[in-house]
Amino acid sequence: MYSLSELQKSVADYMNGLDVDGNPHSLYEPIAYSLAAGGKRLRPMLTVLACNIFSDNALSALPAAAALEVFHTFTLLHDDVMDNATVRRGKPSVFGKWGTNAALLSGDAMMIYSYKLLQQTPVEYLPAVLGCFNYTAMTVCEGQQVDMEFEKRSDVTLEEYMSMIDKKTAALLAGATMIGAIQGGADTLSRQHLFSFATELGLAFQLQDDLLDAYGTEAQLGKPIGGDILEGKKSFLMITAFARADAHTRKQLHALLDNHTMAPQEKIDAVLAIYSSLGIREIAEREIGLHFSKAMDALSSLEVDSERVEPLRTLAQSLLGRNK
Amino acid sequence: MYSLSELQKSVADYMNGLDVDGNPHSLYEPIAYSLAAGGKRLRPMLTVLACNIFSDNALSALPAAAALEVFHTFTLLHDDVMDNATVRRGKPSVFGKWGTNAALLSGDAMMIYSYKLLQQTPVEYLPAVLGCFNYTAMTVCEGQQVDMEFEKRSDVTLEEYMSMIDKKTAALLAGATMIGAIQGGADTLSRQHLFSFATELGLAFQLQDDLLDAYGTEAQLGKPIGGDILEGKKSFLMITAFARADAHTRKQLHALLDNHTMAPQEKIDAVLAIYSSLGIREIAEREIGLHFSKAMDALSSLEVDSERVEPLRTLAQSLLGRNK
Numbered sequence: 009m010y011s012l013s014e015l016q017k018s019v020a021d022y023m024n025g026l027d028v029d030g031n032p033h034s035l036y037e038p039i040a041y042s043l044a045a046g047g048k049r050l051r052p053m054l055t056v057l058a059c060n061i062f063s064d065n066a067l068s069a070l071p072a073a074a075a076l077e078v079f080h081t082f083t084l085l086h087d088d089v090m091d092n093a094t095v096r097r098g099k100p101s102v103f104g105k106w107g108t109n110a111a112l113l114s115g116d117a118m119m120i121y122s123y124k125l126l127q128q129t130p131v132e133y134l135p136a137v138l139g140c141f142n143y144t145a146m147t148v149c150e151g152q153q154v155d156m157e158f159e160k161r162s163d164v165t166l167e168e169y170m171s172m173i174d175k176k177t178a179a180l181l182a183g184a185t186m187i188g189a190i191q192g193g194a195d196t197l198s199r200q201h202l203f204s205f206a207t208e209l210g211l212a213f214q215l216q217d218d219l220l221d222a223y224g225t226e227a228q229l230g231k232p233i234g235g236d237i238l239e240g241k242k243s244f245l246m247i248t249a250f251a252r253a254d255a256h257t258r259k260q261l262h263a264l265l266d267n268h269t270m271a272p273q274e275k276i277d278a279v280l281a282i283y284s285s286l287g288i289r290e291i292a293e294r295e296i297g298l299h300f301s302k303a304m305d306a307l308s309s310l311e312v313d314s315e316r317v318e319p320l321r322t323l324a325q326s327l328l329g330r331n332k
Numbered sequence: 333m334y335s336l337s338e339l340q341k342s343v344a345d346y347m348n349g350l351d352v353d354g355n356p357h358s359l360y361e362p363i364a365y366s367l368a369a370g371g372k373r374l375r376p377m378l379t380v381l382a383c384n385i386f387s388d389n390a391l392s393a394l395p396a397a398a399a400l401e402v403f404h405t406f407t408l409l410h411d412d413v414m415d416n417a418t419v420r421r422g423k424p425s426v427f428g429k430w431g432t433n434a435a436l437l438s439g440d441a442m443m444i445y446s447y448k449l450l451q452q453t454p455v456e457y458l459p460a461v462l463g464c465f466n467y468t469a470m471t472v473c474e475g476q477q478v479d480m481e482f483e484k485r486s487d488v489t490l491e492e493y494m495s496m497i498d499k500k501t502a503a504l505l506a507g508a509t510m511i512g513a514i515q516g517g518a519d520t521l522s523r524q525h526l527f528s529f530a531t532e533l534g535l536a537f538q539l540q541d542d543l544l545d546a547y548g549t550e551a552q553l554g555k556p557i558g559g560d561i562l563e564g565k566k567s568f569l570m571i572t573a574f575a576r577a578d579a580h581t582r583k584q585l586h587a588l589l590d591n592h593t594m595a596p597q598e599k600i601d602a603v604l605a606i607y608s609s610l611g612i613r614e615i616a617e618r619e620i621g622l623h624f625s626k627a628m629d630a631l632s633s634l635e636v637d638s639e640r641v642e643p644l645r646t647l648a649q650s651l652l653g654r655n656k
Contacts, residue, residue, distance in 0.1 A: 034477060035474055089433075089436060108414075109413075112410055112414060113410070113480070117470060119444075120470050120473065123469075124466045127459065127462050127463055134455075134459060134462075135451070135458060138447070142444055145444045146354075146441060146444050150356060150359055150441075152437060153356050153358060153437055154356055156433060157356065157358065
């Protein structure tokens with residue numbers, strides 16, 4: 009069994025050691041560029057940490073773990089084309105730097121590259137791992153499609169929103185965790201607990217991202233505060249505000265979102281004032297806490313020595329800023 | 333062992349029987365639409381025909397065969413975005429009908445769907461089949477990238493062009509054939525012969541497509557004659573013409589390609605007149621014949637009863653219009 013920091017080092021080394029190049033170089037350069045941008049490596053960490061619960065050979069899950077990170081990064085390349093987003097994590101996105109065709113084609117190559125990594129999975133686990141990976145990948149596409157359709161609608165319900173982030177965000181965390189569990193040789197019941205854990209963690213994680221957009225710092229969020237408000241995004245906060253507001257306040261909110269001449273900061277402040285009057289921040293915090301508790305409960309339901317679960321628990325806590 | 337027509341029916345039935353739907357329907361609709369457009373189903377036919385040489389269980393290769401057709405159709409969705417092509421086989425392309433984002437995201441889902449089909453490969457062949465599929469898919473992306481870069485260049489050599497179509501077109505036919513051979517249990521030497529066969533067939537097939545653009549009928553080509561000339565595409569014919577022309581004729585050709593006010597038919601006729609003066613048609617026909625002969629020789633090198641190879645040979649002959 010490995011410690012959290014040992015696995016963090018192994019994942020970082022493995023990702024940094026990936027040799028992404030070929031002919032023509034121009035196809036591979038955007039892949040290497042976007043993978044080098046780094047980030048928390050959350051998905052591969054979930055894979056090796058889940059494997060680590062059941063097996064002392066968690067490093068055998070590194071190729072599949074990397075496949076999940078490569079797949080995640082591929083989705084960002086294509087999402088940036090769809091969102092017309094030229095900046096990603098404070099740097100030019102592949103779309104911004106090389107244009108639509110490069111983001112499209114290098115993105116495709118990147119998805120194929122994730123399957124090349126998956127190919128290194130020990131053969132006894134390959135059918136189950138491939139099946140889980142495919143299911144997960146398709147679910148992420150479904151979530152992205154639903155999210156795009158939300159942009160054209162003003163009547164998105166909270167239930168629809170939770171179902172969308174379940175597919176777009178939580179499913180990949182759940183898939184990453186399941187693939188680690190499979191390679192660790194986990195039994196069916198343990199896999200179910202881990203699936204619940206990662207799904208709830210993913211929901212809490214996305215809701216926290218929504219919350220930080222309004223109440224975080226630019227350093228925490230990695231982009232300017234209030235972006236969701238300015239884009240009129242149907243976030244958890246906005247949908248809840250519309251659901252809680254009386255007719256007058258709802259009208260005010262609509263007028264704010266439709267106002268394209270107002271100064272950005274003024275608009276953000278006006279929306280935050282409405283959020284404040286409706287207690288939206290507290291509702292969001294309560295919801296995050298609820299999903300986080302469910303995630304922790306699912307971990308506690310695993311019938312293994314609690315010390316084997318500790319590294320995964322610690323990662324989840326630090327992800328949500330709930331370190332002991 | 334199955335006859336050619338039996339396998340054609342099995343492939344058609346299998347493709348028509350694919351249940352491509354899910355939630356949201358809008359993600360899956362473009363996939364079903366583009367798969368229904370049909371075509372020759374050349375790639376899945378190569379898979380089952382190659383399997384049929386070595387095994388009486390060629391139908392077990394149907395899911396992988398379908399995976400190759402789905403992957404091929406996926407590449408068309410994304411190519412149409414990159415080429416800004418709103419029409420495909422006389423009907424609106426997915427890009428033309430639903431726009432960039434749908435072609436992009438449903439294309440992604442389609443690639444994942446091809447891996448879902450692959451997942452049904454008998455487990456003993458799965459690692460080899462997945463490896464071959466990944467290698468092939470990446471090669472096709474490389475070919476597309478090189479092709480896009482050719483558009484910005486006027487000095488593409490014939491050698492570079494042949495290397496590009498080897499990757500963009502021939503590699504997928506070779507991969508389809510190899511995956512069938514693997515599932516038929518073919519030995520290494522037989523696989524090598526079949527790889528040569530399909531590669532040479534693919535080169536002949538692409539060169540014939542180039543030839544038909546100038547000398548075919550609209551019915552054979554599936555689009556108006558002369559499109560490559562009007563787009564200034566570096567086809568086999570154009571590259572060979574530039575290589576064979578004297579300085580004066582080369583200047584004439586450049587002037588024609590740079591002329592954007594000339595009537596389309598006039599431009600096509602003028603280029604064809606130059607082709608004719610240089611004997612380009614005959615050179616192309618000789619080159620096609622050469623690759624086709626190599627393909628047939630590779631088939632003859634297989635150490636199996638010749639009757640087992642007959643269905644594949646017949647398909648190859650009819651593809652190139654060389655039926656006995």
